Amino acid sequence: MKAFPWENAMKFGLGNLGLSPGEFWAMTPRELSLAYEAVAQTDRSDTPIARDELKGLMARFPDRETHK
Numbered sequence: 932m933k934a935f936p937w938e939n940a941m942k943f944g945l946g947n948l949g950l951s952p953g954e955f956w957a958m959t960p961r962e963l964s965l966a967y968e969a970v971a972q973t974d975r976s977d978t979p980i981a982r983d984e985l986k987g988l989m990a991r992f993p994d995r996e997t998h999k
Contacts, residue, residue: 944966948970
């Protein structure tokens with residue numbers, strides 16, 4: 932069995948996604964895998980994200996800082 936590619940996972944999470952170390956280590960492997968699929972566009976699902984799901988993600992991960 933191959934060892935988990937932590938170096939590649941960290942490069943992707945910290946570099947490509949711009950996560951802080953705390954955010955990266957708080958993610959589950961499934962969450963990281965889904966983020967990779969989204970960025971790499973490897974998910975072949977034709978089902979669009981539901982509006983409520985999108986609103987929830989936008990609330991959790993706003994494009995701009997909401998606090999000063």
